[in-house]
Amino acid sequence: MREALNLERRKALKAGAGFGLLSALLSVGLISPQQARAAVNKGAFDAKTLDETYKALGVSAPAVSDQVVINASDIAENGAVVPIGIKSNLPNTQMVALLVERNPNPLSASYNLTEAAVPEVTMRVKMGQTSNVIALVKADGKFYTATKEIKITLGGCGG
Amino acid sequence: MGSPMKIRASLSGETADVKVLMRHDMETGQRKDASGAVIPAWYIQEVTVALNGKAVVTAEWGAAVSKDPYLALKVKGAKSGDAVSVTWVDNKGDTRTDETKIA
Amino acid sequence: MRHLLALLAGCVLASAAMAARAQDKSGDEVAKYREMLADGNPADLVELRGEELWKAKRGPKNASLEQCDLGLGPGVVDGAYAQLPKYFPDSKKVMDLEARLVYCMTTLQGFTEAEVTKAWFTKPGKEADMEALVTFVGARSNGKPINVANRHPQEAAMAKMGEYIFYRRAGPQDFSCAICHANDNKRIRLQELGNLTTKEGAGTAMKSFPAYRVSQGNVWSMQRRLIDCMRQARWPEPKYLSDAVIALEVYLQGKANGTVMQTPGIKR
Numbered sequence: 001m002r003e004a005l006n007l008e009r010r011k012a013l014k015a016g017a018g019f020g021l022l023s024a025l026l027s028v029g030l031i032s033p034q035q036a037r038a039a040v041n042k043g044a045f046d047a048k049t050l051d052e053t054y055k056a057l058g059v060s061a062p063a064v065s066d067q068v069v070i071n072a073s074d075i076a077e078n079g080a081v082v083p084i085g086i087k088s089n090l091p092n093t094q095m096v097a098l099l100v101e102r103n104p105n106p107l108s109a110s111y112n113l114t115e116a117a118v119p120e121v122t123m124r125v126k127m128g129q130t131s132n133v134i135a136l137v138k139a140d141g142k143f144y145t146a147t148k149e150i151k152i153t154l155g156g157c158g159g
Numbered sequence: 160m161g162s163p164m165k166i167r168a169s170l171s172g173e174t175a176d177v178k179v180l181m182r183h184d185m186e187t188g189q190r191k192d193a194s195g196a197v198i199p200a201w202y203i204q205e206v207t208v209a210l211n212g213k214a215v216v217t218a219e220w221g222a223a224v225s226k227d228p229y230l231a232l233k234v235k236g237a238k239s240g241d242a243v244s245v246t247w248v249d250n251k252g253d254t255r256t257d258e259t260k261i262a
Numbered sequence: 263m264r265h266l267l268a269l270l271a272g273c274v275l276a277s278a279a280m281a282a283r284a285q286d287k288s289g290d291e292v293a294k295y296r297e298m299l300a301d302g303n304p305a306d307l308v309e310l311r312g313e314e315l316w317k318a319k320r321g322p323k324n325a326s327l328e329q330c331d332l333g334l335g336p337g338v339v340d341g342a343y344a345q346l347p348k349y350f351p352d353s354k355k356v357m358d359l360e361a362r363l364v365y366c367m368t369t370l371q372g373f374t375e376a377e378v379t380k381a382w383f384t385k386p387g388k389e390a391d392m393e394a395l396v397t398f399v400g401a402r403s404n405g406k407p408i409n410v411a412n413r414h415p416q417e418a419a420m421a422k423m424g425e426y427i428f429y430r431r432a433g434p435q436d437f438s439c440a441i442c443h444a445n446d447n448k449r450i451r452l453q454e455l456g457n458l459t460t461k462e463g464a465g466t467a468m469k470s471f472p473a474y475r476v477s478q479g480n481v482w483s484m485q486r487r488l489i490d491c492m493r494q495a496r497w498p499e500p501k502y503l504s505d506a507v508i509a510l511e512v513y514l515q516g517k518a519n520g521t522v523m524q525t526p527g528i529k530r
Binding site: 076 | 477
């Protein structure tokens, strides 16, 4: 049993080469190979438009859902630090991701959630300009979104 | 190795409120220094939050996450004395793990 | 007044239409933004770094700052910031926290003054040690009321000088601090400028410094805040730790007396 597990881990370790953290975690048994494989395709972070990002993530026509909630102020004083919270009220939420439509690469962050996680995360991101932000949620294998516009006010006038 | 994180974990019922501040410049690779040279991208790519050694959330970040990243999330089935650990790895392979006990 | 408007016109006009229409709603949203930032203030990391620096053996004398006397006796950090600036018999000067830290870094650790004041504020890629130390010491006064008694003659003289500077008009634009900071409900863009001549206004400012400045992405000490305001007033920029700056601090801390400290604050 022990042997088999170790073998599994070593295989995953090889497969995960280049994924520093994931392989490290695999090797100490922090996460299972299953979770490692569920990791988001790196290409999604390089995508330059929403459509490209969705494609890279394997998302097609996500449904708008009022069960996905974005918690953020309408105005951010400094685009370098924009606090944004995402909450999903959908059963069996497996992943939440944040996309900023007008950033050079819309995908900012994605979170794989185990059953022990409440589907609610808050983070801070950079926004180059006023833009829609999109919360993308995967629940029970299906994708849902919510959108909110955030205005960036910081101009060149110091103080 | 990176500088220490600040992790706060407080309990409400059986849910732990976890708030983390990490020390990292999160360079996008799009900024230039005073001499006009591009400052290379340097940012955290992977974050894992674990309860008593078991991963609860694994995150992947792009360079758009702000400098000195903040992350707040909630973990179910937690109790006082449990260990919450956070690990990050950046695109240069630097990594750091910090841990706190739930108050 | 006319000068002020002329100077700020470029900035104000851009947002004036929006501001007039939706000032209160905007104010709420800005408040929500700052609230979200305050929970996990990025400056908390600076405070941690400051504590490490305070305890680290450094300098030619390989000593820590733990025996530094911030006014309440060697090594007492709790409550020290709330009672500064104050007169120190050893240096025979009224010193604020930063001046005192420089004194301790030279006397205890053996650094030269030039060494420790050269990079006193953060520049891209180089975080200032001074900022971190100030953030650490400031936070150790949280929950304590500002208590600057100005009993020593030199303290009283500095308070007077601070008041004089505050109201004095000078520079190419004939500005004073009072022009921007002695009215209720004055705003620049969406920025509320507190009335620093009242306990409430001065208290709001003084209790929250050192503060994380959202627009700058780092911590500002009161020295930095005041030196930058002098720049805004188009005055010649004073030297770091100069008596003019410390005098203004003595004056403003005195106005804020009794206000409970809560740092690091969050500012635009």
